Amino acid sequence: MQAGCYVATRAWIPLQTSSDKGSRRSLVVRSAGSRMELSLTRPDDWHLHLREGDLLRAVVSHSARHFGRAIVMPNLKPPITTTAAAVAYRQSILKALPPDSRFDPLMTLYLTDNTSPEEIKLARKSGVVFAVKLYPAGATTNSQDGVTDIFGKCLPVLEEMAKHNMPLLVHGEVTDPNIDIFDRERVFIETILSPLLIKLPHLKVVMEHITTMDAVKFIESCNEGSVAATVTPQHLLLNRNSLFQGGLQPHNYCLPVLKREIHRQAIVSAVTRGSNRYFLGTDSAPHERQKKECPCGCAGIYNAPVALSLYAKVFEQAGSLDKLEAFTSFNGPDFYGLPRNTSKVKLRKSPWKVPDSYPYTSGEIVPMFAGETLEWFPSDN
Ligand SMILES: NC(=O)N[C@@H](CC(=O)O)C(=O)O
Numbered sequence: 001m002q003a004g005c006y007v008a009t010r011a012w013i014p015l016q017t018s019s020d021k022g023s024r025r026s027l028v029v030r031s032a033g034s035r036m037e038l039s040l041t042r043p044d045d046w047h048l049h050l051r052e053g054d055l056l057r058a059v060v061s062h063s064a065r066h067f068g069r070a071i072v073m074p075n076l077k078p079p080i081t082t083t084a085a086a087v088a089y090r091q092s093i094l095k096a097l098p099p100d101s102r103f104d105p106l107m108t109l110y111l112t113d114n115t116s117p118e119e120i121k122l123a124r125k126s127g128v129v130f131a132v133k134l135y136p137a138g139a140t141t142n143s144q145d146g147v148t149d150i151f152g153k154c155l156p157v158l159e160e161m162a163k164h165n166m167p168l169l170v171h172g173e174v175t176d177p178n179i180d181i182f183d184r185e186r187v188f189i190e191t192i193l194s195p196l197l198i199k200l201p202h203l204k205v206v207m208e209h210i211t212t213m214d215a216v217k218f219i220e221s222c223n224e225g226s227v228a229a230t231v232t233p234q235h236l237l238l239n240r241n242s243l244f245q246g247g248l249q250p251h252n253y254c255l256p257v258l259k260r261e262i263h264r265q266a267i268v269s270a271v272t273r274g275s276n277r278y279f280l281g282t283d284s285a286p287h288e289r290q291k292k293e294c295p296c297g298c299a300g301i302y303n304a305p306v307a308l309s310l311y312a313k314v315f316e317q318a319g320s321l322d323k324l325e326a327f328t329s330f331n332g333p334d335f336y337g338l339p340r341n342t343s344k345v346k347l348r349k350s351p352w353k354v355p356d357s358y359p360y361t362s363g364e365i366v367p368m369f370a371g372e373t374l375e376w377f378p379s380d381n
Pocket residue numbers: 049075140141171253254255256283285286299300301
């Protein structure tokens with residue numbers, strides 16, 4: 001079967017073709033009288049929280065089933081601040097995988113005020129660390145050890161990263177409590193990210209989980225191939241009404257928080273146009289149910305089991321299924337300078353019910369769209 005083809009089970013009717021770059025040509029095919037199937041180059045997840053211990057063992061197979069690789073976030077307790085810790089964390093992830101899994105965790109370091117340029121050299125040499133994550137201190141879950149003053153404390157380490165072509169992954173929100181939570185991404189771009197890239201134009205940056213039209217405008221104003229963004233299913237499908245629909249909805253609470261509908265639309269339109277500046281990053285962030293349904297619930301949406309179905313839904317609704325594969329499977333590895341996967345996954349248009357929860361030894365995890373019916377069912381063959 002040709003790479004990047006949408007496969008039908010019986011007769012095939014070409015819907016449309018598109019070419020963004022010669023090598024990315026995707027043919028869209030639909031079955032007549034039978035179920036539609038998409039065959040995609042195996043996707044990677046460029047922003048994933050796998051946690052550790054019981055929780056790691058409970059969630060890792062949901063990602064490993066369909067994704068080839070994932071950029072694994074370092075916001076553990078304590079955070080992964082050294083290459084040695086990243087190597088050990090990678091071993092524990094590999095140990096938690098099902099025996100026949102070929103899932104490849106790509107590790108990251110957690111940037112602090114004290115990260116040294118020497119640590120970047122070690123990270124690059126290790127062959128298992130692929131990026132460094134910036135959490136402004138206090139911005140989100142387990143960010144208390146993050147950066148307090150990027151310009152005052154981190155320029156030497158960022159210069160070293162630019163030298164080694166090591167991407168900086170950015171949680172793009174300011175933490176000033178006087179800034180409205182819905183404006184924190186825009187203000188971060190204006191006061192931190194934009195000035196940082198003027199100082200360090202060669203630094204490779206991924207703005208993670210973008211949520212606003214301001215982020216879209218910013219990303220498109222930057223050098224292609226040097227600055228890119230990951231986009232989550234929740235920021236493509238939900239707006240801030242979903243936080244309050246029929247009462248407080250803790251399982252729709254994540255950071256950056258969901259925004260107004262106009263922002264959601266701007267992101268959908270940017271991603272489904274087929275630009276190679278955007279790629280799949282679920283920000284799947286599991287928390288045990290009680291940690292979300294309590295007086296001060298944690299931020300984070302668990303979407304690993306539903307993410308591929310949801311991305312397909314977004315591209316289908318936009319009439320852009322022919323652009324899905326570049327977003328899920330090409331733009332990420334191209335940006336990171338890694339080979340694209342060679343194996344395939346399928347998405348079959350067949351209704352399936354999302355489980356209400358996933359029980360595990362320490363409780364249960366409630367997935368995004370728990371108990372609802374989704375249309376695209378992912379499988380390996
Ligand atoms: N996205 C979230 O709401 N939560 C993430 C942290 C993060 O990426 O902000 C988590 O680790 O739980």
